[in-house]
Amino acid sequence: MGCGKMGSWISRELAKSGNKVAVFDRHEEKALGLAEAGCAPLAKINDAKGFKPEILVNAVSLGNTISAFNEAMPHIGEECILCDVASIKDGLEEFYAKAGLPFLSMHPMFGPTFASMNTPKGENAIIIKGSDKKASVFFREFFAERGVNVSDYTFNEHDGMMAYSLTTPFFSSLVFASCINATVVPGTTFGRHLAIAKGLLGEDDSLICEILFNRHSPRQIDRINSRMEHLKHIIMARDTEEAKKFLARLRENIK
Template structure:
């Protein structure tokens, strides 16, 4: 069996190539500086994976789609699923969208989530592909491209929006991050680390996640509404109004509040030990 990763010279490709090699695939990759072309992969590989920037994904899929046959499997690794899956379905290949819910800076996919969006694929091939990830210790979630879009608007869109807003608020206030060090609480350190992690990466990735998902605007509208209401309550100085706002969210999150406390306590303990 042969598998190929288009864009496989990138970090995500380098993370996943050994995963498929350990599963018994002969791996080849293409990239800007490789002799192997995208067409070579499409014409010779049983499993074809597209791992290129989001804005290039549909175009690249369109270029290779006519080269694929019914016995091949076509996948992608992008954060968006509806348009890439639709583009892949124009080929004759079996199709499944994949979204690793983690960055390529990790050394392993163990205990990490991979979203799988089967569109046109046999049960055997789906089971085999899922088995490869499970064998590596990953967690697999099956979803439709539409379900994926809705969840990513929250899991990625809302999270990244709030993180970027925190960074920009610090900039607007003219705060010297270094001077906050002597005043740093564990929670602030965690939040600031998330800001630094995001800003150290490619802005095009986050632009695509926020701008290309049609469900993100609705999520951001809810975020703006929540921020506006909370701002009014804070400026109003009424502790009872704040407690009611706070309690509504506590009730909605339910038992996850305690779980979140436990997880962050464990994280803080690890930070202290280092």
């Protein structure tokens, strides 16, 4: 379900590996566009009943993930494994506990903006601890065949790490983009930051909001603001010695 960037990639790759894949999207033309990749487009979600899926991969936006599962569940078997690829897992642990069906929660941490979907070798994916063993093995092999590294985290550990690894660069790039003056001729460093900001803003709004609205984000943003205030204090005081100490700590951080 969901034939956006990630949903389309997973569908194509599964079909390419010889799996029978059916696809559904509320925008029917997106599902129809995957027919040439060997996927069977479904006109309605209740058509899944005839397809009898073993795994239901839910790649819709986070805000619609649970409602999409609820809509699909009457049309799948009791042994069908529910699978999400959400960037933030808020609410999913509780949903799976109540659903009573086996589940796999994963997060392919790459996308079309900063990584090649055709060659994801060296990229990373996360599988949530407690996921169905059979489905976990299947997708570990799926990622391994494409050179993608797989790590394991709990739901809470995953979202906490996303506040660090995604909210931090997203927030920094958005603040940078908000200060752009189109009349300024950029230097090399500025140009590189600008390219990153443009890439980020090329992502779906729903994905950017998912990352920013992570319940762990405010604490991470508070940390960023604290560091910014400290740096501002150093600049205002023109304190060279403190600036050198600050830069030394940063160099140590990024070793």
